[in-house]
Amino acid sequence: MKKEALFYTKDENGKILCKLCPQNCHIKEGGIGFCGARKVEDGILYTLNYGNISSASLDPIEKKPLYHYKPGSFILSVGSFGCNFRCGFCQNHTISQTKPQTQFLQSEELINFALKQEDNIGLAFTYNEPSIWYEYIRDVCEKSQNEDLDLVLVSNGYISEEPIQSILPFINAANIDLKAFNNKFYKDICCGDIKIVMNNIEKMHDKLHLEITTLLVEGYNDSDDEIKNLCKWISSLNPNIPLHLSRYFPSYKFDAPATSLNTMENSSNIAREYLNYVYVGNVPNITNNTHCPKCNEIVIDRSNFSTKVILKEETCPKCGYKINVVI
Incomplete structure (x- = not known):
């Protein structure tokens, strides 16, 4: 389904300026934005992934990961396609960096499907970057307000001011990927800006239930000083924010060795000096x-x-x- 996108204007040259995320794409006629999910046709910006679902699964809430939000429960997790980052280690690159096969569901159909799932507490928008699925998620949020559904975002946090302020009142919980604590990593590896993600985490942390995930890639974002500074900053917001330190494995364009168990243990020990709740992911027997x-x-x-x-x-x-x- 082709649907006109939100948050765009035309610049002085007649190109469309997309203002959904900080990539701020200038898109010419027939062009597609950096995210792969927004296209200009006849001078109008359309969203290409509205209602197009690539993945759906009833998951334990802990897989999001959310360890402090209704622990032991299950949530229907759904995703589409596209992303406004280019992380070379992406584990979901087949949907974030390409256009996979999808199934179309109207927002009402997704809500009804979620309500029919046994022991399901709500909907988690995840797998690919949910912020670029904005129009559909916003419709689901608005139309489900009278239903008993919790709404969760699992996001990179790279979204512009007006869109995030507009969607936050609907969201019950979020896990934000804080990819690193140095902007060189964000610029070179993700094609983003850490300051924007940090600002959005600051906006979220006292408005909903928030947890943070950092994937540790040895030699890139795992130095003692970086882990210390990352955790100090989170603690300055609230030392009770749960932090998930996740172990990297080779994926997509990254073939660096998996992060060592010693690095994971050392990083988690540093984190616990500043934060009350620290968890380690992708490590056996934890x-x-x-x-x-x-x-x-x-x-x-x-x-x-x-x-x-x-x-x-x-x-x-x-x-x-x-x-x-x-x-």
């Missing part, structure tokens, strides 16, 4: 239990491939400390 920051009691047990919520009313059962979690 339980990632949630401990009370005050008394170290296990309050969420994630051993044996299951999630057991021990705390009640979001407080530690042993000492009563308030845990940053939505039950």
